Amino acid sequence: MTTELNDNELARYSRQILLPEIDYSGQLKLAQSHALIIGLGGLGSPVAMYLASAGVGQLTLVDFDEVDESNLQRQVIHTESRLGLNKAESAAQSLRQLNHNTQLNVITHQLDAAELAQQIDQADIVLDCSDNFDTRFALNQACFKAHKPLVSGAAIRWEGQLTTYDFRDRQSPCYECLYKRGTSTDQTCSQNGVVAPLVGMVGSMQALEAIKALVGLPTLMGKLMLIDGLSMSIRQFNLNKDPGCQHCGD
Template structure:
């Protein structure tokens, strides 16, 4: 790191759990963020600011007026623009030293495998079960850890799945295919309070920084947040021996 980088990241370097070595690991890391909306906005901004060396932002959607209530990487001048491009510009404004790539397309299985195979960590910031299952399967095939977040109405959840850990479940252990619930339970149909996506996205970014830098203990199990009561609940989630993705 040069003097400018030492100054930029000085408040993290001061932390014993990160120090110079952890910051250098962050600077050398490669991360894929799928979804640049409510969750992906704080994830992209904080990971760029924290010094992740290379971010890949994937989103095929365009910015709409109804997004601006909660998707803080975008502004009025971004209406109609691709969300990944808009989030890239916002993150680059915070830290031009971060290399940020953009994928302006929905990722099919082959594209997901290619994108996941190039990174150290994936953050799922999508809002569809079909996307979450596909991302989870790609991460398992590649042996890449996955930080998953979700937010709807006043409820949020956070989970970390690490295929490198033989005891770690995967997303399909938590929500077996066919039992995941209504795929249409999305913000567009059900609403979401604005700060909730920021809160969950920030926790996703925190887990990413921990995993990449080696600081602390990664999140285990499933945590849910009730925004109306302000309460967190934590659930242990064992690996499912019959899971169609990670069993065997």
């Protein structure tokens, strides 16, 4: 594990090290950190690019899907020349050019429950950049069990939402405090549409939340942020732990 930043890293990350909330110690923590990114689509693109460029030492990229022409409108980590390639592999190709110091692990198949638990155990933080409830519930359960922070983002049409479930803190609400199993059906971008920069906004905010969680700064835990790109309004609601939650309740 990295025990100190070299001269190259000090120069490269100087604009972040200048921030008193991050400083040398925070940047070193980022270098020593491992983020697990589930989904390399519209949200995962900015998440992966910003975490790599900001100096997070190790990223595990998980996606079983392939780059399709209809993805390029918003999934900015992929390129025309990589149509048909697995998205995790395509993302890794961009990230290697962005920051050769980032250690990348590429997973191109869907993880079963045991594999997911193993990957989460090895990570310091998990970013939910998926597009379906099954994955979201599975990540919520596995991160809760492993006491790992989970940064959750979603975007559809002109609307985005964002929060961090920080299961290092047992007072954190969980995804099932917000959505009950079986009460919602997936809404997909392929059916409902989504405006391109909105996923960039939500994904960038997820990366920001991850950096704060990794260096020990307060996050959105306990709050749900809703973004309306059409009216350009951002609102926050309290999201409390539900004592009757089927998953995390008492």
